[in-house]
Amino acid sequence: MPKKSVKKTSSKKSESKTFAWLATFLTIIGFIIALIVKRDDEYVMYYAKQGLVLFIGQIIIAFVSSTPLFGNIIEPLLWVFWFVLWLIAWINALSGEKKETWLVQDIAKKIKL
Numbered sequence: 001m002p003k004k005s006v007k008k009t010s011s012k013k014s015e016s017k018t019f020a021w022l023a024t025f026l027t028i029i030g031f032i033i034a035l036i037v038k039r040d041d042e043y044v045m046y047y048a049k050q051g052l053v054l055f056i057g058q059i060i061i062a063f064v065s066s067t068p069l070f071g072n073i074i075e076p077l078l079w080v081f082w083f084v085l086w087l088i089a090w091i092n093a094l095s096g097e098k099k100e101t102w103l104v105q106d107i108a109k110k111i112k113l
Contacts, residue, residue: 013096016043020093023048024086027055035113047093049108050101054089057082057104 019038023030024047034041034048061082065075085104092099100106 016041017094017096019044020047021090023051024054024089024093025051027051027058031055039113043098045113046098046108047089049111049113050089050093050104052111053104053107054082054086056107057085 016038019034019041020043023034023044026033028051031048031052034044034051038044038048061075061078064078085101089101089104092101
């Protein structure tokens with residue numbers, strides 16, 4: 001009997017990790033999916049909020065890159081910085097633990113759902 005319990009817990013944790021990864025990988029789409037399907041899963045929502053923050057970061061970078069003064073100089077650096085944060089969020093989501101993604105988690109903590 002205990003083996004079934006362990007297996008259910010393991011598969012549930014695996015499912016949570018998958019949804020957490022999708023939430024960071026797909027940013028806004030992943031956030032919406034997590035909000036609809038896994039709203040009660042604290043682990044998934046932890047990373048879904050990070051996905052939302054990463055999406056907002058994309059919008060900010062797109063806005064900054066549209067300005068003629070800063071667009072050509074800063075845009076490539078901002079995209080590389082964003083991409084690194086995105087990768088770190090993926091790795092953290094797949095870890096099975098709530099790990100903070102620098103800068104992203106500081107903002108995500110402020111989101112109340």
